[in-house]
Amino acid sequence: MYKIVKKEKLVEDIDRFYIKAPLIARKAKAGQFVVIRINEDGERIPLTIADYNRSNGIISIVSMRVGKTTTLLSSLKESDSILDVVGPLGNASEIENFGRVICVGGGVGIPPIFPIARELKKIGNYVISIIGARSKDLLILKEEMEDTSDELYICSDDGSIGYHGFVSDFLKEYLEKNLTGNADKRKDIARVIAIGPALMMSAVADVTRPFNIKTIVSLNSIMVDGTGMCGACRVEVGGKTKFVCVNGPEFDGHQVNFELLLSRQKIYCDQEKECMDIYEHKCMLDK
């Protein structure tokens, strides 16, 4: 059992959980994830480690309510426990002094991009962050990202805060402004790291491709064990099948077959809905 020592509601439907998991906290690195299972009948789902504190043995995860499992998770309170937390899984992000880097985070992709941005900055990179949400009241971790970025740009789909449009649109304008024209004014971007919904990451990869900027994306496929045992999470990268859990979760965005990823993410749509409907019905009856 893994105790929730603190729970924060970030915005409607998105919570941050601080979980006591000393061994995981001791080894976790930016870019890695955990697999959790809430109760005996529960499924196993992967969630990125949003942060870790080696001294007090606490990791944090951020979860948005979408299906039954995340809804159950959000119903847990401080001092409740999660039955299983397994990790740290997957490979850590590559953290080196690349020079100028852009970190793009969309929606619940912001929490996982945060520790990466922080580690990149710590090692000497000039960190430009572009974060976005559907609207102002759904934007999370703005302050944290401010602290860890040299430049921070905010986007919203509805224009209620910052740039009116998708993060990928802003990125395109930014790159066009900074990477074209007079050679001595150009400030080359060494790499872009993008985390968010598959469609967003795909759009970011499309934007950076003509500029030939190395673009890293962190894929969020369906998993069961998270240790390379089942292959549920397989994706196609550069025409080859890869397992997100052990070969990733980060891959070269220009090589990823996003169409396949999107299709595979929808495998259990019907079952997830069925499960959620039963759960909501039961909740109503309980009330």
Added chain:
Amino acid sequence: MTEKINRKRQKKEKIPRVAMPEQEPEKRNKNFNEVTLGYTEEDALREASRCLQCKNPECIKGCPVEIDIKSFIKLIQEKKFDEALKKIREKNGLPAICGRVCPQEDQCEKVCILGIKDDPAAIGRLERYVADREMKEIAEGIKECAWSEVTKQCTREKIAIIGSGPGGLTCGAELAKLGYRVTIFEALHEPGGVLVYGIPEFRLPKEIVKREIDYVKSLGVKIEVNMVMGKILTIDDLFKEGFRAIFISTGAGLPYFMGISGENLNGVYSANEYLTRSNLMKAYKFPQCDTPIIRGDKIAVVGGGNVAMDSARVAKRLGAKHVYLIYRRSEEEMPARNEEIKHAREEGIEFKLLASPVEIIGKDGWVHKIMCIKMKLGEPDDSGRRRPVPLEGSEFNIEVDVVIMAIGQGPNPLLTSTIPRLELTRWGNIKADPITGKTNIEGVFAGGDIVTGAATVILAMGAGKSAAAAIDEYIRTSIW
């Protein structure tokens, strides 16, 4: 006197091997309850009476963990069931499991003297009977569980075991019996390895696995779940924490795919995923349990081993109207146990033999058809089985909505990749001494599927057992 023995023997040979009661095929292929129902006391006594009690029994040599088969059957003949179980447990901590899933026909029963002229003694069924009998008596309150509360205090050196499958459990049990403080680290949330994620409920009820693991725990073995070794703790961490030796028994947990077009379509599973969803995650109880699984109408399973049979039989139980088992050789070459093949056939699995998939054809991202090519058998290959050769131009399609790839598993590199100095074979298996399990790193032993490639439960147990002896010797002598 001699005449009396001869008469007795003659009389014995007349008793036919006692059949195993089973659920009817048409009933059982719709539920997940155990297929074989187990002997009654009468069955067991009758079957035990067939044993010749040979002066020089061959059966014991045929057992990878050398159970004293002759003695335990003798004890059954004398109705000393508890003592019979005790006799088995001297050598084997998991009798209810082995009685069910061991390929006895290739081991103890294969060399049974009775088997020369008649059917061999049903050693596996008898082993299962005494183990089940104890469980039943405890459950019914007839008997106190002699071991459930008694957790032995172990005081000797700390030993780490990675993987709680049959190899790890056996190694742990043996070492705990010698007084070592054993911790088994398991990556999944449930101990048992392939016994819980792989082998289906109807062949090996999880309650039984749990019970046997409880027995291992009662010997003083600690099991820590959710521990993905290499990630959360490395081999070096373990040594630093005072573990004197490490036994790696992480199994064959990497699913193979064929590398054909369409394998990443929705509806294509590795057998590992399909079985893990159904067994470990109880997807057959969806939506009571949250893990989903695609229940197709027409399902193709590719492969001819026990894992393929298990997958096909699960698919049938999940409601598929047609389950096709596609295998590139003929039934004779199938690596699955005869009993599993027979059960699969009885349950309505449709065998498509001498056929091999060449492409999976999709429609809107989902599996729609599987294209196969017919094969014929050519010259024997390295394994001694006749090599399948494709018949040019013989392609045909089968309409399916789910495809399960059960063509084998390799060693999972997750742990081994974190130990760069550990020597591996070119397939990624750990190089280890076949008897002692010693690797090239002092203090690190390995055994089971991670060394041999995918094999059987009992072979992993045999490896765990002999490694335990080697670990004990290493600790006592410090000689590597």
